[in-house]
Amino acid sequence: MAYSSILSLLLLLPLLPLSLYLLLNRNKKKKPDLPPGPTNLPIVGSLHRLGLLPHHSLFALSRKHGPLMHLKLGNVPVVVASSADTARAFLKTHDLDCCSRPPLTSLDRLSYGFNDIAFSPYGGQWRELRKVCIIELFSSKKVLSFRPIRQEEVDRMVGSIASQTDAVDLSEELMSLANHITCRQGKQSNLHTYVTYMTAVGKRYYAPGEGSRLKRILAETEALFMGFFFEDYFPLLGWLDRLTGMRARLERNFSELDGLYQEVIDEHKDPAWRREEDREEDAIDALLSIERSGANLTDEHIKGVLMNIFVAGSDTSSASVEWTMAELMRHPSVMKKAQEEVRSIVGKKGKVEESDLDRLYYLKCVLKEGFRVHPIVPLLVQRETIQHCRVNGYDIPAKTRLLVNMVAIGRDASVWERPEEFDPERFVGSAIDIRGHDFELIPFGAGRRICPGMGVGILVVELALANLLYSFDWELPEGTTKEDIDMSEAPGITVHRKSHLRLVAKRV
Numbered sequence: 001m002a003y004s005s006i007l008s009l010l011l012l013l014p015l016l017p018l019s020l021y022l023l024l025n026r027n028k029k030k031k032p033d034l035p036p037g038p039t040n041l042p043i044v045g046s047l048h049r050l051g052l053l054p055h056h057s058l059f060a061l062s063r064k065h066g067p068l069m070h071l072k073l074g075n076v077p078v079v080v081a082s083s084a085d086t087a088r089a090f091l092k093t094h095d096l097d098c099c100s101r102p103p104l105t106s107l108d109r110l111s112y113g114f115n116d117i118a119f120s121p122y123g124g125q126w127r128e129l130r131k132v133c134i135i136e137l138f139s140s141k142k143v144l145s146f147r148p149i150r151q152e153e154v155d156r157m158v159g160s161i162a163s164q165t166d167a168v169d170l171s172e173e174l175m176s177l178a179n180h181i182t183c184r185q186g187k188q189s190n191l192h193t194y195v196t197y198m199t200a201v202g203k204r205y206y207a208p209g210e211g212s213r214l215k216r217i218l219a220e221t222e223a224l225f226m227g228f229f230f231e232d233y234f235p236l237l238g239w240l241d242r243l244t245g246m247r248a249r250l251e252r253n254f255s256e257l258d259g260l261y262q263e264v265i266d267e268h269k270d271p272a273w274r275r276e277e278d279r280e281e282d283a284i285d286a287l288l289s290i291e292r293s294g295a296n297l298t299d300e301h302i303k304g305v306l307m308n309i310f311v312a313g314s315d316t317s318s319a320s321v322e323w324t325m326a327e328l329m330r331h332p333s334v335m336k337k338a339q340e341e342v343r344s345i346v347g348k349k350g351k352v353e354e355s356d357l358d359r360l361y362y363l364k365c366v367l368k369e370g371f372r373v374h375p376i377v378p379l380l381v382q383r384e385t386i387q388h389c390r391v392n393g394y395d396i397p398a399k400t401r402l403l404v405n406m407v408a409i410g411r412d413a414s415v416w417e418r419p420e421e422f423d424p425e426r427f428v429g430s431a432i433d434i435r436g437h438d439f440e441l442i443p444f445g446a447g448r449r450i451c452p453g454m455g456v457g458i459l460v461v462e463l464a465l466a467n468l469l470y471s472f473d474w475e476l477p478e479g480t481t482k483e484d485i486d487m488s489e490a491p492g493i494t495v496h497r498k499s500h501l502r503l504v505a506k507r508v
């Protein structure tokens with residue numbers, strides 16, 4: 001008996017290492033099968049590869065590593081979607097797994113601890129705030145009710161351009177248009193201001209003096225959004241942000257913006273202001289009355305929403321028209337065709353109105369091509385995965401940052417013929433739309449976090465461009481040719497031209 005036990009023990013002996021291996025690895029997780037990507041250096045990962053225009057650096061990397069790429073920025077895992085298919089996988093198939101936002105240092109501070117829509121993590125609070133704002137700011141009824149204001153401001157821009165004999169700074173005119181629409185001044189005095197087309201910021205912060213103040217503050221906000229904070233990539237080194245001065249800059253910008261928002265809120269809380277006869281109820285009133293009703297909404301949420309509107313609502317529309325006008329100047333035959341369309345459809349009426357826009361088919365093709373070649377928010381707004389998902393057979397762990405690269409998607413040679421060329425004809429007869437269903441072209445994003453201002457953004461851009469083409473013939477300043485037009489980009493979440501677009505406008 002003892003002999004047979006010893007024998008079976010001896011026979012089992014070779015299996016011992018295998019059993020030990022299985023025992024030791026029982027609780028170990030399988031290593032995730034991550035998408036391919038560049039080799040990451042210790043500590044910095046691939047941060048050194050990004051440069052000032054990360055959408056272009058990432059596009060170059062995706063040509064080497066493919067449409068789904070994994071890399072590390074500092075300590076942080078990042079995936080980059082660079083094709084329509086991978087964008088669809090993240091923003092449609094796995095939208096719920098990927099619809100949060102990363103808690104970046106600057107966003108945290110400037111959104112009052114994520115009490116906003118654009119930068120707050122996915123959850124009940126974001127859903128509530130987005131719902132209120134969609135009803136109060138972005139519903140078709142609201143957008144329609146602000147139509148006269150959009151028209152008046154576009155007319156004002158046309159008048160201002162017509163009054164200039166030298167080359168016009170079109171970038172400045174468009175920026176001014178977008179800001180006027182956002183911060184619409186009231187009829188009477190600067191205290192008795194009334195509704196804006198979407199918020200009601202009250203005073204004309206873009207008026208001389210106030211305007212340059214707002215512009216400077218917002219330029220700094222943009223710079224801080226793109227600024228490098230150690231905390232975001234190396235959480236243990238967050239204290240270095242004090243040494244670099246970034247923390248102090250952030251605090252300064254925060255308190256300037258806070259002062260501005262507080263003024264708007266105090267004004268709306270003032271009983272005299274509230275009784276003002278001429279004043280229609282606006283979004284701030286609506287948010288304040290929800291606050292008064294005891295709902296879980298505070299002044300900080302209202303300030304967070306104001307920040308979103310200042311940042312997301314104005315320079316996006318102006319940049320879209322600016323880039324498209326620059327391309328039209330480089331492509332005179334396209335300009336001519338677009339002008340012929342708008343002039344023949346609108347006739348001798350004197351201006352283009354919103355009711356004309358539906359008939360301007362070629363103009364819409366021109367704008368689509370503008371968005372394809374120059375996506376204004378080229379990496380959308382960074383997202384963060386909420387839970388693990390599998391895309392294209394690869395693991396995408398929870399808490400991975402997601403970048404969707406619109407530059408790569410817009411120049412994907414397997415989708416677009418001659419992708420480097422600006423040619424609106426490619427959209428003639430094409431069913432591709434820009435409203436978040438066709439992932440080849442999603443300038444407003446897609447899925448749950450799609451831009452809620454898309455409807456109004458499209459109207460402003462179409463109305464402004466149509467009137468510029470209808471009212472003027474455009475020439476380059478004397479001594480310059482179309483080859484001289486500088487098409488370089490300035491760094492930022494929203495991509496602007498590096499140099500202002502200056503053109504000579506001839507009234508027709």
Ligand code: HEM
Nearest residue numbers: 117118312313316317377381443444445446449451453457
């Ligand atoms: C041509 C004009 C515009 C463009 C190209 C644009 C583009 C975008 C893009 C790409 C996103 C990110 C979407 C995503 O993550 O999937 C976004 C988000 C957003 N946009 Fe716009 N936008 C424009 C106009 C506006 C306007 C006029 C407003 C409002 C005043 C606005 C308010 C917002 C807000 C609040 C978000 C955050 C949505 C969320 O996270 O839930 N945008 N926009």
